[in-house]
Amino acid sequence: MPSPGDIQYTGAQRNKEDIVDFFASYFADKSRPLEALEIASGDGTHVACLAEAFTHVTWTPSEADEAIFDALRYGLSTIEVQRYKKSPKPPKRSSQFVEAFDICPYLILNIHSSHIEEIRSLRLMWILLYYRSRVNDLANVKPMLELKIDTGCDLPNHRNAFDIIFNANMIQIAEFSCKEALFALVAKTLKTGSGSRMFLYGSFADEGGAIAAESNRKFQAFLKALNPNFGLREVGAVVAVAEKNGLVLEADRDMPANNKMLVFKRA
Numbered sequence: 017m018p019s020p021g022d023i024q025y026t027g028a029q030r031n032k033e034d035i036v037d038f039f040a041s042y043f044a045d046k047s048r049p050l051e052a053l054e055i056a057s058g059d060g061t062h063v064a065c066l067a068e069a070f071t072h073v074t075w076t077p078s079e080a081d082e083a084i085f086d087a088l089r090y091g092l093s094t095i096e097v098q099r100y101k102k103s104p105k106p107p108k109r110s111s112q113f114v115e116a117f118d119i120c121p122y123l124i125l126n127i128h129s130s131h132i133e134e135i136r137s138l139r140l141m142w143i144l145l146y147y148r149s150r151v152n153d154l155a156n157v158k159p160m161l162e163l164k165i166d167t168g169c170d171l172p173n174h175r176n177a178f179d180i181i182f183n184a185n186m187i188q189i190a191e192f193s194c195k196e197a198l199f200a201l202v203a204k205t206l207k208t209g210s211g212s213r214m215f216l217y218g219s220f221a222d223e224g225g226a227i228a229a230e231s232n233r234k235f236q237a238f239l240k241a242l243n244p245n246f247g248l249r250e251v252g253a254v255v256a257v258a259e260k261n262g263l264v265l266e267a268d269r270d271m272p273a274n275n276k277m278l279v280f281k282r283a
């Protein structure tokens with residue numbers, strides 16, 4: 017059975033240190049306890065690193081994918097583990113498959129493959145192992161919330177609750193309406209004080225929809241093949257939605273590998 021350290025294919029594994037470094041300037045004052053929500057936590061890589069690096073911040077991870085909850089709540093079923101044990105070699109992968117894995121293991125379920133069940137099991141096993149080894153024992157990580165960002169979504173028990181809301185690599189892999197729903201939720205759940213911030217990390221399109229970086233053009237093609245409504249969003253369009261919800265852009269920071277971190281605060 018692989019250990020979490022053996023599987024290092026997620027984007028989060030590549031960018032986690034850059035993200036922790038970025039947050040260091042924002043979380044410099046460790047004497048003030050902070051509450052943070054992560055939206056679309058995936059396998060928990062970011063929440064694990066951030067919670068270890070910033071112990072004065074209490075993190076609430078969240079996810080929309082029900083399979084992740086089933087894995088975390090109940091563990092993988094014996095059947096799934098047995099199947100993996102019987103065939104421990106990775107399945108033969110097509111080039112599309114390898115690319116999909118490199119870019120986003122979360123999208124594997126959307127790709128036709130005769131090995132879909134094995135991949136699903138592997139992905140869930142990875143998340144379960146990672147969570148057990150890295151996240152479960154962290155005192156400053158709360159249980160994962162089930163949260164799908166969709167029109168009208170809400171966290172009624174978390175009004176003005178968070179000093180920090182962090183979302184990475186989600187709005188491009190979702191319908192257009194997802195970014196509207198995201199900022200509507202942020203407007204309700206971010207604390208009203210001047211110190212609260214929303215951090216949005218990912219790849220974005222340039223102004224006018226052009227995409228200069230080759231890696232981002234490849235990513236765009238991949239997303240469009242999955243769903244024509246998916247794709248890199250323009251920073252300007254995201255800022256406009258934020259402003260409609262009472263948030264303004266405070267910083268637009270270039271990050272490694274043609275990513276960006278956008279920082280929003282209340283207007």
Ligand SMILES: C[S@@+](CC[C@H](N)C(=O)[O-])C[C@H]1O[C@@H](n2cnc3c(N)ncnc32)[C@H](O)[C@@H]1O
Pocket residue numbers: 026027028055056057058059061062079080081120122163164165166183184185186189190194
């Ligand atoms: C590319 S992964 C990013 C995971 C993690 N944030 C990271 O950067 O590694 C996209 C994540 O967004 C989640 N997701 C997609 N649509 C969502 C939605 N409408 N609401 C909440 N999560 C969503 C998926 O389940 C998946 O975990």
